[in-house]
Amino acid sequence: xxxxxxxxxxxGIQLTGSDEENDMEELTQLVEAAEGEVLGCVIQNRHSIxxxxxxxxxxxxxxxxxASELDVETIIFNDELSGSQLKNIxxxxxxxxxxxxxxxxxxxxxxxxxxxxxxxxxxxxxxxxLPRLAGMRQDLSRQGGGIGSKGPGEKKIETDRxxxxxxxxxxxxxxxxxxxxxxxxxKKRMKDEIPVVSIVGYTNAGKSTLxxxxxxxxxxxxxxxxxxxxxxxxLFATLDTEHRRVKLPGGRYVIFSDTVGFIKKLPTQIxxxxxxxxxxxxxxxxxxxxxxxxxxxxxxxxxxxxDLISQITDNEISVVTVYNKxxxxxxxxxxxxxxxxTLYISATEKNNVSDLLEYIDxxxxxxxxxxxFKIPNSDLKSFYYLYENRxxxxxEYVEDGVKLEAIIYEDEKxxxxxxxx
Numbered sequence: 022x023x024x025x026x027x028x029x030x031x032x033g034i035q036l037t038g039s040d041e042e043n044d045m046e047e048l049t050q051l052v053e054a055a056e057g058e059v060l061g062c063v064i065q066n067r068h069s070i071x072x073x074x075x076x077x078x079x080x081x082x083x084x085x086x087x088a089s090e091l092d093v094e095t096i097i098f099n100d101e102l103s104g105s106q107l108k109n110i111x112x113x114x115x116x117x118x119x120x121x122x123x124x125x126x127x128x129x130x131x132x133x134x135x136x137x138x139x140x141x142x143x144x145x146x147x148x149x150x151l152p153r154l155a156g157m158r159q160d161l162s163r164q165g166g167g168i169g170s171k172g173p174g175e176k177k178i179e180t181d182r183x184x185x186x187x188x189x190x191x192x193x194x195x196x197x198x199x200x201x202x203x204x205x206x207x208k209k210r211m212k213d214e215i216p217v218v219s220i221v222g223y224t225n226a227g228k229s230t231l232x233x234x235x236x237x238x239x240x241x242x243x244x245x246x247x248x249x250x251x252x253x254x255x256l257f258a259t260l261d262t263e264h265r266r267v268k269l270p271g272g273r274y275v276i277f278s279d280t281v282g283f284i285k286k287l288p289t290q291i292x293x294x295x296x297x298x299x300x301x302x303x304x305x306x307x308x309x310x311x312x313x314x315x316x317x318x319x320x321x322x323x324x325x326x327x328d329l330i331s332q333i334t335d336n337e338i339s340v341v342t343v344y345n346k347x348x349x350x351x352x353x354x355x356x357x358x359x360x361x362x363t364l365y366i367s368a369t370e371k372n373n374v375s376d377l378l379e380y381i382d383x384x385x386x387x388x389x390x391x392x393x394f395k396i397p398n399s400d401l402k403s404f405y406y407l408y409e410n411r412x413x414x415x416x417e418y419v420e421d422g423v424k425l426e427a428i429i430y431e432d433e434k435x436x437x438x439x440x441x442x
Contacts, residue, residue: 026058030088030116033099034076035066043318047285048099048121054128060091075106078113085114097124101288104153122149122288129291137199144192145294151185196294207304210276215266216385217276219302221330222311223322224282227345231311231368232265232279238378239267262301269382270375271389271430272411278305283326292329302333306385307341314344314365341384347372389430393442397422403437 031048042064049059065080074081075098088096095117102110102120111118119127126146133139210217220228263279278301292299302308308330312323323342330340341362348367364380366373382389396404398421407413407427417424429437 026056027095028091028093029057029059030061030063030084030091030093030096031059031099032063032076032084032096033065034070035064036070037068043321044099044285048097048124051121051124051128052097055124055131057095057097060093061087063087070100073106074109074113075100075102081110081113085116088114088116095119097121100286107153121286122290125284125288125291137196140192140196140199141294144189144196145288145290147185147189147192148294149288149290151182151189154182154185203301207301215274215276216306217278217301217304218307218309218381218385219278219280219305220309220311221280221302221326222282223313223316223326224284226282226311226313226316226322227368228279228282228311229263231309231343231345231366231374232263232277234368234371234374235267235277235378236265237371238374267378269386270379270412271382271386271428273382273386273430275306275381275385283329285321285325287329292332299333302330302338305334305338307381308334308338309381310340310342312342312344313346315346315349339384341380343377386430387432389428391426391428392434392437393424393426394437394440395419395422395424395442396437396440400440403440407437 029052031045031052033045033048045062045064049062052059063080063084065076067076071077076084084096093116096110096114096119098110098118098120100120101122102118107118107120126142126149129142130139130146133142220231222228262281265277265279266274267277268274280299280302281295310323310326310330312319312326316322327340330336339362341364344363344365345368347365348370364373364377366377368374394407396407401423404423404425407425407429408416411427411429413425413427415424415426424442
């Protein structure tokens with residue numbers, strides 16, 4: 022039987038210059054991703070956030086009555102709340118209260134599959150909850166689940182501050198060891214000279230779908246099942262970073278890295294806990310910034326992602342903008358921006374994916390061209406290398422060697438120059 026969804030009321034503040042309605046739409050999607058159901062939405066216009074109650078005290082009393090009418094279990098606020106705000110709000114509304122950060126941490130806890138991912142989420146949860154213990158006492162006294170209580174950190178929150186600090190230190194030590202292993206793997210990739218292309222973007226832009234489309238260009242059907250990554254149309258459908266090796270059109274390989282999706286007001290605890298994972302971007306040869314071309318908040322989401330990329334990489338790595346989901350285009354809303362570093366694709370329909378691979382190949386490896394060769398029998402090693410690692414055709418075995426046509430990169434032309442016809 023399908024599990025009954027948790028009934029929620031969402032609350033936000035419309036400050037001067039803010040766009041709270043769009044924020045609340047995104048908050049609704051986050052609640053749905055956490056298996057909750059939004060029964061109502063409250064937005065108050067204010068000049069500033071109240072330090073004690075977040076909203077006005079009178080508005081909270083209205084919310085308490087509204088929550089009672091709707092029979093909601095949880096009230097979710099669209100900003101990060103302090104421990105004292107949590108306590109003061111719960112005293113008035115007499116309902117379970119969580120904030121946007123707790124909600125996102127809960128979703129991350131649901132999505133984490135690897136040991137590293139689970140540790141990173143638990144660390145973020147504990148660091149967030151530690152300074153809020155006093156304000157969470159009422160919530161912690163309630164036994165049971167609910168949005169915001171998901172994850173390995175929940176059993177530790179009921180212990181005292183000293184035990185939580187000890188657990189944080191233990192997790193950080195474990196993550197340090199994992200990062201050392203990641204660093205070793207990264208150094209091996211660099212030694213093997215395999216370039217890395219990181220796919221980044223706002224959550225639900227289609228990063229995992231794109232990675233699967235790229236994989237399909239390289240592997241046979243029987244190999245795909247173990248190579249594909251999980252895809253679902255929801256915020257933060259995938260959390261753990263995935264790496265896949267893909268053959269480029271010229272024959273060289275590249276490793277594509279699918280990173281965690283970005284989002285507006287991404288909790289600082291998440292950024293810090295996932296620092297090691299996100300810092301993989303620093304070592305990428307190229308960054309693909311994937312954007313849903315139909316996104317109503319395209320400019321805002323694009324800038325949110327660019328700001329996070331800038332924080333991590335200091336703008337030292339070339340970023341290519343890739344607009345996705347062109348198969349769903351509403352012409353009235355779409356602006357095509359011609360730019361040499363801009364491409365348009367559909368990862369689902371695989372439209373222009375081959376063009377994207379060609380672009381990446383040229384960007385990383387430089388130009389390539391087709392040549393006719395005659396390789397002598399004394400150097401058949403070169404023939405076998407080209408035959409197995411480059412696109413070849415019209416192979417003809419002659420008495421004193423092998424004739425063929427092959428596409429090679431300009432930076433390796435010198436190796437075979439004497440054999441070019």
